[in-house]
Structure formats: structure tokens, C-alpha cells
Amino acid sequence: MTESTVAIHPEPTDFEEHGHQRRLVGWPGRIAMAAALGFSSYQIAVAAFHPFSSLVIRAIHVSFLILLIFLLYPGGKERDKGALPWYDVLLGLAGFSLGFYHLFFEADLIERSGDPNTADLVVATVATILVFEAARRVMGWALPLVCGTFLAFGFFGQYLPEAIAHRGFGFDQVVSQLYLGSDGILGTPTLVSATYIFLFILFGTFLEHAGMIRLFNALALGLVGRAQGGPAKVAVISSGMMGTISGSGVANVLTVGQFTIPLMKRFGYTPVFAGAVEATASMGGQIMPPVMGAVAFIMAETLNVPYAEIVKAAVIPAILYYFTAFWMVHLEAGRLGLLGLPKDQCPNPWTALKENWFLALPLAALVYMLFHGFTPMFSGMMGLALTAILILGAALAARISATALRYVFWFALGLGAATFIRWGIVPVLGVIALLVVVCYAVGGTRRTLHTMRAGLIDGAKQALGVGIACAIVGVIIGVLTLTGAATNFAGFVLEIGEKSLFLSLLLTMIVCLILGMGIPTIPNYIITSSIAAPALLKLGVPLIVSHMFVFYFGIMADLTPPVALAAFAAASIAKAPAMKIGFKATQIAIAGFVIPFMAVYDPALMLQGDAPILAVVYVVFKATLAIFLWGSAAVGYLWAPLKLVDRLVAIGAALSLVVALPITDEVGFAVGALFIVWQWMRGRKMEP
Structure with missing residues (x-):
């Protein structure tokens, strides 16, 4: 790449997807780093060895979430963001210790299920309060208020009008439902967060630290950079490829957008249009296989279907979504008369692939395993292990001067990795440990160990927003399960659907978009799918299609004003009003709004049916x-x-x-x- 070639290294930004983290230094920073490393190590151990029962795994997962959130996120507008107050340390440690209550008293909790004692109620109450406060610090007020409304309904719903009232439940029934069993905070969303989601987040961060973003940007630049409107097409393709390893749309904006938005502005696109293109393209990452957003894993667990079935249903809509964005930027470039990048500013994509080909292997292995009967947890663990092996192997291979010996090394490493993965996780971890020791001993390769440590820390931090959202939304699931309130809205949707399926779909879409104004995609999907998807199923919409319909519009809510998180993230880079970016992003994605409706009327679009x-x-x-x-x-x-x-x-x-x-x-x-x-x-x- 020549000096005139466009830089493909993203720069950091001050915008954060979930709240504002403290910039800890000194001993507070070392404590937070140790906690993050402990969190990632615990999750890897769970995936590799499954040492505890399912409920204990979930409880300890939530305890790590609470600990890290109270360490990293301030409770208010602190003047010194680098300070770590003693009370946050105390609250974090208290929340962390509560998670082990299930570990030490698991048998007792099972024996007195439905009849909790005073200690059970105290632990459940304190844990619930801490989860609410942790969610407020990370997600803001909207989601805790929504969940608090459902919680109030559980306590006082018997006093409401008869059409929506329930028979009434005691304090002990509601509280034990929320935390002591597997239907509330420790429910299915937390189970998925503690198993699949964390692994795939870690998988994505490892690939990012290894240079996957640079590879995607170089490939996109080389393939379409010289075409009409090339900079915007680079944004669409690069964000689409990034979506294959990252399920977070806002994270895509903050990584890929650091490169693509300034590039689009420099070649004639307005800041508003540049930010809107990146926001639109990045949000598609949540429906782009093979690593879709966290919702996809929750959907697979909820529907009790293989994750590959969710991927199969999503693949054509995802391609059509990106075709929409690609077509819109092509037309805008034609309307404005914008040309592509000069030849000397577009790297050779084959050269970039030749230099970093090994980064594509974990993704290929992940796709193979997901579509050949392996569970997402095993596939994610093996994909992560293979990524670690290849990162360490690349560092060692760079120290080998002779080309022939380097190829022999790669062949032996690849053959060994494939063999060990077939044998199981223990030999794989042994290979990784051996490579770590060798990298530590060989000069010039220790920096790779720092890269892997940074990947473990960043993975734990990135999992906080998703994890705490999964935990607090369990309050809604617990209340709906306890009271059976979901049937009321479902009945309303069914009543409308008897007259018009389209009106039922339209109502569901509006609910998704309204909820998306204040809460993330995960709780949006869980709430709406709990109350609307069963009704759509009774109206003849296939099960996966009805859930994908809800999922799709939960994602689109991040683009639609007035609260469009992806637009705000893009605005921080484009230096343009977030509202204008949100409206322009909605216009760019306007054709994408019709894809879910087409899938409902013709499920073949999601490869459903025969x-x-x-x-x-x-x-x-x-x-x-x-x-x-x-x-x-x-x-x-x-x-x-x-x-x-x-x-x-x-x-x-x-x-x-x-x-x-x-x-x-x-x-x-x-x-x-x-x-x-x-x-x-x-x-x-x-x-x-």
C-alpha cells in the first residue's frame, strides 16, 4: 500500500454505546482489569467444562455483570470520571457475592421451591434492586422504568380494571419468581447471555484485535472503491462483512464508521448522508449470518430450534437489506455525480487477503460447525480457540525468515488444530497454553499476548450491555409468566387479525418501533415476541417468520427517530445532527421495511416450508x-x-x-x- 492509499485504521471516539464508562487508572484500573479477565476466564471455563448446574452458571454470570458495572459505570454525573468511590466497590462486591448464594444453597433452594425463607427473600430482593441499578447505569432510565412498570403490575395488578387485572400475588411469590427460579432474572435470556452470547462477543473482539477490521476495509476498498459512489459502497460492504463477526450495530458504527464516514465526506457526500449510510449498513449486522445479534441466540433457545435454522431464515432478508443500502448509495452517487476513488488509493484486495488469509479461517470453521449439527456453544468455543491459535501462530510464523519453512509451519499448525479440535476442548486448550509459553519465550512475539489479553478484557466489557439487558428483561418474563398477562394483548392482535392480517402486522411493527425508542433490541424482541408472536402464529404466520418479523423491526427501531442509537453513534463521527441522520437513515432503509411483510405473505423468502x-x-x-x-x-x-x-x-x-x-x-x-x-x-x- 502506498503512502497515498487511504488509511484503514479506525481512530477511537468518545461516543459509547451504553452509558459512559469511567477511565480508571492506577489501582482502580487494575481491579477492573482483573475483574474483566476473571469474567472472561469464568465464561471460557463454563463453555469448556460446564462445571456447575445451569441455574448456578446464570447466577454467577449476573454477579460478574453487577461487579463490573459498579466498577466501570458511575451512578451519576461525577466530576472526576477516573475516581472509584468506595460505595461502588462495596455495592459491586455485594452483588458479586450474592451470585454464589445459588452455588452454596442450591439443594436447599430446590427443596423449598415455592416456599422461600427470610434469607431467600432478602437475597432475591437485594439482587433485584442491584440489577435494576446496574441496568440504569448502563442503559439509562427507559428500560428500568419499563421493567418497573411490569413489576408494579405484578404487585398491584389485582386493583386494575377486570379486563387486564390478575388474581393477586404475595410479595414472596413475586420476589421468588424474579430471582430464585429460572423464570425471571435468571431466565432464558440470561442463560443465552451466559453461554452463547458471551463466547461470540469474545470471538468478535479477538478477530477485531487481530486486524479483521483492517482486512474488511481493505477488501471493500479494493473491490468497489473505484466504482461510482465508491466510498459509500465501501461503507456498505465493509459494515456487512463486519456484521458477520459482530452482532452489535452500534459497535459496527463506532469501528468501521471511523474509516468510512470521513472517507465519504472527503469525496463529496454530505455529513448527514455519510452518517446515515454507515448507521443503516451497520445495523444490518444484527441480521447478517453467521454471527447475528444476541437476539438470534435467544430466539433459537426460545423456539427450541437449531441456531442454523435461524441463520437460514435470516440469510436472504439480510442480503436484501444490504442490497437496499447498496442500491440507495448507488442512486445517490448518480444523482450527485459522484465518482469513485482514484486507483492509487485502493489497495489490492488479493494482496490484503494473502497477508491476512488466516483471519478468515475461524469464520469459515464457525460456519461449517453451525451448519453441520454442532451446538452454538461448542461452535463458538472452537471458533474462539482456533482464533487464539492462529493469532499466536501468526506471531511465531512472522519470526521464520524462510518462506518454505513458514508454509511448513502453517501446514503443521493447521493440521494440528484441526486434529485437536476433533478430539475435544482439553487438547485445544493445551495447544493454546503451549503456544502462549513459546510466544513468551521467543523475542518479538510477547506483544501478541498483550493483544489477546486486551481481547479478553474488551470482550468482558462489551458483554456488559447485552448481559444486563438480558438479566433485567427477565423481570418482564417473570411477571408475564406468573400473571399470564401476555394473553390480553395477544387476544387484541387476534381480534384485529380476524379482519385484516396486514393491520395486525402493522400494529406489531408500530409496537416494536415505539418500544425501540427507549430500550435495546434484546428486551424489545423479548417483550414483543412474548405478546405478539404467538398471536401472529395463530393467524397463520409460521413460527420463525413471526419471530423474525418482530426481530427485524426491533433492529429498525435503532434507525428511526426520535431515539435512534445508531444515528447518535454516527453523529459523533460525522459531526452532524443525529436527528437528521436518523431521518436520512430511515429513508435509505425504507425499502427494507417491506421485506418482513413480504416474508409473512410468502414464507419462501425466509426459506420456510416445503x-x-x-x-x-x-x-x-x-x-x-x-x-x-x-x-x-x-x-x-x-x-x-x-x-x-x-x-x-x-x-x-x-x-x-x-x-x-x-x-x-x-x-x-x-x-x-x-x-x-x-x-x-x-x-x-x-x-x-
Whole structure:
């Protein structure tokens, strides 16, 4: 890469996805670092050896979350963010110790299940309060207030109008439901966080520290950098590739966006459009296989289906989502007359791949294992182990001067890794320990050990937002399970659905978007899927499709104002108003809003049912054409600027392809074809 080549190293930003962490130094920093390393080590041990029962694993997972959050997140607006007050240390240690109550008294808790003693109630009450406070520090007030409303309903719901009231429950029943059993804070979301989610977050951070972001950026630059509107297309492709290893849309904005947003601004895109493109492309990471967002793992556990089934349902919508973003930036570039990057500023993608090819192996191994019957937990653990082996191996290989010997080393390492992975996790951990010792002994390779340590620490920190969201949303699940209140809203959706399925879908979409204004994707999905997805199933929507519908719009909520977290993250880099970025991102993703509706009316779009391959091809072609027309109408440009009547015709044709009523497909295809031919002829006439 020459000196004139665009830099592909992201710079840090002050924006943080979840609250503002303290910048700890000295002994407070060492304490927090030790706690983070302990958290990651515990989770790896759980994945490798499963030393405790499921409920104990969840309880200790929550105890680590509370400890780290009270160490890293201030309770208010402290003047000195680097200070660590004694009371936060005390609260963190108290929360950490409560997690071991299940470990020491597991048998007693089982024996007196449903009849807790005073100590049980005290522990459950204190733990619940600490979870609420930890969630407030990380997520803000919105999610704790929503969960607090459900908690108040559990305590006082018997005094509400008869249509929504319950029979009434005692303090001991509600509190024990929240923490002592497996239906509340320690419920399914926490189980998934303590097993699959943490491993995949750690997997992503290891690849990031190993240089995966630089590889993705170099590949995207080399492949599309010179095309029309190349900088924006680089953002779409790079964010899409980043989405394969990171399930957090905001994290994608803060990593890839550090490179792509300034690049787009430098080559003619407005700061608002640059931020909106990155926000739109990054949010798709949560539905981009193989490593989707945390919701995908919760969905698999909730539906009791293999994770591969969730991936299969998501793959076509994810591709269509990114096609939408790619098409919109192409049209915007054409409208503004923006060209691509100069040749000397685009690295050779094959050279970049040749230099960092080993980084793609863990991802390939992960995909193979997920689609060949291995559990997500085993696949994530082996993917993480393989990443560690390859990072250490790369450091050692760089010390070998002879090319032939280097290839022999890589071949032996790859063969050994594949063999040991087949044998099980213990030999793999032994190989990693041996490589760590060798790297420590060989000069010039100790820096790699610091990289791995940083990956462990960052993985634990990144898991805090997801983990505490999974924990506190258990309050909602516990109350809904105890009171059976979910049936009321489901009945309302069913009542509407008897008249119009579309209105039921529209209501569900609006609920997802409204909830998404204040709470993250995980609790948004859990709440809405608990009350709306069963109703959609009774209306004939396939189970996975109904849950994916809710999931999809929970993600889109991060783009839609007034509270659009991805837009705020992009605004911190683009230096533009977050609200304007949010509205522009909604416009860019507008065609993506119709994909879930199309999947409901034709489940073949999510590869559900026994639809033949031709049916899948047909619905994908129809969706692609609809996106083509939606995008043209939204931007107001195809081969030439569109007049108002042209845009209305395009919208009408696209709607005809979406609504799935008799003869609407035929009308949509006919009008769409005429529109495309007409615009192509207009564009030819306007050429100089």
C-alpha cells in the first residue's frame, strides 16, 4: 500500500454505546482489569467444562455483570470520571457475592421451591434492586422504568380494571419468581447471555484485535472503491462483512464508521448522508449470518430450534437489506455525480487477503460447525480457540525468515488444530497454553499476548450491555409468566387479525418501533415476541417468520427517530445532527421495511416450508424488483432525475409487488417493466 492509499485504521471516539464508562487508572484500573479477565476466564471455563448446574452458571454470570458495572459505570454525573468511590466497590462486591448464594444453597433452594425463607427473600430482593441499578447505569432510565412498570403490575395488578387485572400475588411469590427460579432474572435470556452470547462477543473482539477490521476495509476498498459512489459502497460492504463477526450495530458504527464516514465526506457526500449510510449498513449486522445479534441466540433457545435454522431464515432478508443500502448509495452517487476513488488509493484486495488469509479461517470453521449439527456453544468455543491459535501462530510464523519453512509451519499448525479440535476442548486448550509459553519465550512475539489479553478484557466489557439487558428483561418474563398477562394483548392482535392480517402486522411493527425508542433490541424482541408472536402464529404466520418479523423491526427501531442509537453513534463521527441522520437513515432503509411483510405473505423468502427452489427464486426476484423501484422513488433518480409522477408510478408498482393480493404481482411486474424501459430511454436521450 502506498503512502497515498487511504488509511484503514479506525481512530477511537468518545461516543459509547451504553452509558459512559469511567477511565480508571492506577489501582482502580487494575481491579477492573482483573475483574474483566476473571469474567472472561469464568465464561471460557463454563463453555469448556460446564462445571456447575445451569441455574448456578446464570447466577454467577449476573454477579460478574453487577461487579463490573459498579466498577466501570458511575451512578451519576461525577466530576472526576477516573475516581472509584468506595460505595461502588462495596455495592459491586455485594452483588458479586450474592451470585454464589445459588452455588452454596442450591439443594436447599430446590427443596423449598415455592416456599422461600427470610434469607431467600432478602437475597432475591437485594439482587433485584442491584440489577435494576446496574441496568440504569448502563442503559439509562427507559428500560428500568419499563421493567418497573411490569413489576408494579405484578404487585398491584389485582386493583386494575377486570379486563387486564390478575388474581393477586404475595410479595414472596413475586420476589421468588424474579430471582430464585429460572423464570425471571435468571431466565432464558440470561442463560443465552451466559453461554452463547458471551463466547461470540469474545470471538468478535479477538478477530477485531487481530486486524479483521483492517482486512474488511481493505477488501471493500479494493473491490468497489473505484466504482461510482465508491466510498459509500465501501461503507456498505465493509459494515456487512463486519456484521458477520459482530452482532452489535452500534459497535459496527463506532469501528468501521471511523474509516468510512470521513472517507465519504472527503469525496463529496454530505455529513448527514455519510452518517446515515454507515448507521443503516451497520445495523444490518444484527441480521447478517453467521454471527447475528444476541437476539438470534435467544430466539433459537426460545423456539427450541437449531441456531442454523435461524441463520437460514435470516440469510436472504439480510442480503436484501444490504442490497437496499447498496442500491440507495448507488442512486445517490448518480444523482450527485459522484465518482469513485482514484486507483492509487485502493489497495489490492488479493494482496490484503494473502497477508491476512488466516483471519478468515475461524469464520469459515464457525460456519461449517453451525451448519453441520454442532451446538452454538461448542461452535463458538472452537471458533474462539482456533482464533487464539492462529493469532499466536501468526506471531511465531512472522519470526521464520524462510518462506518454505513458514508454509511448513502453517501446514503443521493447521493440521494440528484441526486434529485437536476433533478430539475435544482439553487438547485445544493445551495447544493454546503451549503456544502462549513459546510466544513468551521467543523475542518479538510477547506483544501478541498483550493483544489477546486486551481481547479478553474488551470482550468482558462489551458483554456488559447485552448481559444486563438480558438479566433485567427477565423481570418482564417473570411477571408475564406468573400473571399470564401476555394473553390480553395477544387476544387484541387476534381480534384485529380476524379482519385484516396486514393491520395486525402493522400494529406489531408500530409496537416494536415505539418500544425501540427507549430500550435495546434484546428486551424489545423479548417483550414483543412474548405478546405478539404467538398471536401472529395463530393467524397463520409460521413460527420463525413471526419471530423474525418482530426481530427485524426491533433492529429498525435503532434507525428511526426520535431515539435512534445508531444515528447518535454516527453523529459523533460525522459531526452532524443525529436527528437528521436518523431521518436520512430511515429513508435509505425504507425499502427494507417491506421485506418482513413480504416474508409473512410468502414464507419462501425466509426459506420456510416445503417451497420448491423456483418459488424461492421467484419471491427473491420480486423482492429485488420492489427494492429497485422503492429506491428509485425514494432518491428521485434512476438513469435520470425522476419527476413526481414517475416516482408515484414506481411506488405504485413496488406496492403491487408487496401486498400479495390476486393479480397484484402481474400488475407490479407489468408497470415496473414499463417504468424501467421508459426511464432507460429517457436516460439515453439525456446522455451527452
